[in-house]
Amino acid sequence: MQQTLIETAARVLQDNWQGGFTIPCEGLYPFQWNWDSGFIALGWGHLNMERAKAELRSLLKGQWKNGFLPHIVFHNESESYFPGPEVWDVGRSPNAPEAKTSGITQPPVLGFVLEFLYELSGEAFLDFAGEVFPALFRWHEYFYTCRDPEGEGLVYICHNWEAGTDNTPVWDGIWEGLDSPEYLLNRRDTQHVDAANRPSNREYQHYIHLVELFKSWEYDDAKIAESSPFLIQDPLFNALLIRSNEGLIRMGNLLGRQDEVDQLQRWQERSLSHFHRKLYSPAQKAYVYYDLRAQQQLQAVSSSSFVPLFAGIPGADTAREIARAHFEGGRFSGASGDFYLCASFDPTSPAFDPKRYWRGPVWINLNWLLYHGFLRYGFTDLAAQVRTDTLELLEACGFYEYFDPRRALPAGEFRGYGGNNFSWSAALCLDLLKRKPS
Ligand code: GLC
Numbered sequence: 001m002q003q004t005l006i007e008t009a010a011r012v013l014q015d016n017w018q019g020g021f022t023i024p025c026e027g028l029y030p031f032q033w034n035w036d037s038g039f040i041a042l043g044w045g046h047l048n049m050e051r052a053k054a055e056l057r058s059l060l061k062g063q064w065k066n067g068f069l070p071h072i073v074f075h076n077e078s079e080s081y082f083p084g085p086e087v088w089d090v091g092r093s094p095n096a097p098e099a100k101t102s103g104i105t106q107p108p109v110l111g112f113v114l115e116f117l118y119e120l121s122g123e124a125f126l127d128f129a130g131e132v133f134p135a136l137f138r139w140h141e142y143f144y145t146c147r148d149p150e151g152e153g154l155v156y157i158c159h160n161w162e163a164g165t166d167n168t169p170v171w172d173g174i175w176e177g178l179d180s181p182e183y184l185l186n187r188r189d190t191q192h193v194d195a196a197n198r199p200s201n202r203e204y205q206h207y208i209h210l211v212e213l214f215k216s217w218e219y220d221d222a223k224i225a226e227s228s229p230f231l232i233q234d235p236l237f238n239a240l241l242i243r244s245n246e247g248l249i250r251m252g253n254l255l256g257r258q259d260e261v262d263q264l265q266r267w268q269e270r271s272l273s274h275f276h277r278k279l280y281s282p283a284q285k286a287y288v289y290y291d292l293r294a295q296q297q298l299q300a301v302s303s304s305s306f307v308p309l310f311a312g313i314p315g316a317d318t319a320r321e322i323a324r325a326h327f328e329g330g331r332f333s334g335a336s337g338d339f340y341l342c343a344s345f346d347p348t349s350p351a352f353d354p355k356r357y358w359r360g361p362v363w364i365n366l367n368w369l370l371y372h373g374f375l376r377y378g379f380t381d382l383a384a385q386v387r388t389d390t391l392e393l394l395e396a397c398g399f400y401e402y403f404d405p406r407r408a409l410p411a412g413e414f415r416g417y418g419g420n421n422f423s424w425s426a427a428l429c430l431d432l433l434k435r436k437p438s
Contacts, residue, residue: 002433005395012399012426013043017051021058021075025401025419028192030078032059034071035164036424038109039365043427045120046434052117053128056110060135062101064093067135067142069108070101071161082188083211093219103211103219104159107237108143110136111244114251116431119438130255136248137260143241144267146221149292153270154238154278156292158228159210163237163304165344165358166207167199169351170289170300171230175202178229180209197355197417228293235279235287236304240369242271243311275313285325287313301331301346302358303366309373319377327382340393341386342370343405354404355417361402364390368428387432399425 016022021032022040029036037059044052062073074085085100093103114136118125147155157163160171183205189198199207210230217223225231245268252261281288281297286305289298306322308314314322326332331348333339339347344358344366353359367390374383393403393415401418409415 001395005391005429006433009043009399009426009429010047012421013040013047013423013430015421016423018076021055021073022051022423024424025422027080028189028401028419030076030080032062032073032075034059034069034073034106035109035365038113039368039424040427041113042116043423043430045117046430049117049121049125056113056132059110060132062097062099063135063139064095064097064101066095066146067138067140068095068146069105069110069139069142071104071106072102074100074102080188080192082186083208087208087211089215090219092215095219103214104162105157106162107164107240108139108244109240111140111251112240112247115247116435118251118254120435126254129251133248133251133255133257133260136244137252137257137264140241140245140248140264140267144270147225149225151270152274152278153267153272154233154274154290155241156225156231157234157237158214158224158230160207160230163232163234165236165302165304167203167356168300168302168304168358169345169349170298170302171232172351173298174230174291174293175206178206178209180206183208193418198357231292232298233279233290233292234304235289236307238271238275238279239287239308239311239313242268242275242313245271246311272313275308276315276318279308280314280318285321300349300351301326303332303342303344303363303370306342306373307366307369309377310369311373312376316377319379323374323377323379323382327385338407339405340389340403340407341382341405342367342389344402347405354406357402357418360405361417362389362393362405363402364394364422364425364428368432371432390432391429394425394429399429401425 023030024033024036037055041052041055062070088102090096090101090103114129143155160166185204245264249261249264278290279287284301286301287308291298329335331346332343340362343360344363345352345360367386371383371386397416399422400416400420401422404415
């Protein structure tokens with residue numbers, strides 16, 4: 001079984017390789033995406049390290065003059081995706097690079113990806129690590145200087161696409177308060193997959209409205225921080241920044257980059273001293289989101305709520321409390337293990353929808369983050385469970401983008417949804433099967 005999974009996963013990556021970078025999925029996502037490429041590079045690391053390096057080099061071609069790393073780099077032309085480069089029109093910003101890119105970012109995974117790749121190939125990897133380290137440092141510098149208006153070491157996201165969890169119900173209340181114009185949308189995603197499994201048109205109008213605002217402000221960070229109606233401190237985004245700081249500190253030490261290491265450590269301390277205090281909700285027994293506009297926590301629990309385990313953020317007691325409340329018969333596993341780990345949104349909430357994108361389905365990258373998070377705290381049973389669930393879903397359905405988490409499905413229903421032959425599902429399956437425990 002494992003051998004077949006490995007071979008099929010390798011074929012998915014091979015088919016999505018464009019000679020320089022890897023698309024997430026044919027048709028649906030025909031360009032290079034930021035955090036996808038980080039996870040994809042981990043998969044390539046097991047097959048062909050030169051491709052892993054090429055993947056990261058290609059992404060960095062999209063870096064802006066101020067260090068910002070966009071969520072899409074449009075290396076190629078394609079009519080199959082909306083919004084394309086002409087909608088983003090990032091040339092309005094004085095920081096835009098030569099490459100065509102989007103104007104928002106995505107969760108910063110590259111710092112820890114570098115470390116995980118180093119663990120696969122050791123000393124031989126250091127030349128490459130030295131080559132990309134300065135660009136990654138500058139990306140983090142961008143976050144701490146341009147995205148942290150309250151000086152807490154907690155950076156904001158200004159668009160739901162920056163979260164990576166596009167249509168999570170966490171934002172529903174924010175959309176309700178927005179009076180976005182009713183743009184005529186030229187959506188392409190719903191030509192590739194069933195509209196019932198994607199965000200609604202109204203949601204897309206809000207997404208485009210935010211882009212139009214940022215354009216009108218020439219993508220100026222100070223203006224965005226002051227006026228964007230969407231300004232959130234996201235537990236997944238900030239935990240991955242912290243975990244990537246950790247990766248860069250380790251790599252920087254190996255590379256002898258003392259000044260950058262000292263600076264990263266100062267940022268890290270700032271982040272760690274505020275994270276738990278501001279983003280933990282004792283009522284939910286989970287990390288939640290903080291809405292900087294409303295100046296309050298948003299009391300919804302999603303799979304992002306557990307990513308701080310991956311970064312070693314909660315103390316041992318809090319980590320136990322989280323495991324008991326949400327797994328081990330808790331909310332996300334269900335009293336009798338009713339759900340595969342890990343639903344992307346609280347299955348006990350009325351907003352839970354097991355088939356609609358980030359409103360319930362299981363996503364493989366979140367499972368991979370949770371797996372390593374559980375291991376970090378010594379929760380070996382939970383780690384084993386999330387790994388088994390992941391492999392079982394992939395084996396039964398194929399390398400889909402997301403999966404219905406209910407173990408007992410109504411007769412005749414399939415559980416694999418969204419794009420098929422999805423790159424990070426394949427790449428992280430390879431990593432789960434082939435990485436030796438450290
Ligand atoms: C979807 C996902 C996002 C991912 C992108 C490309 O928008 O929500 O996280 O990066 O697709 O795969």
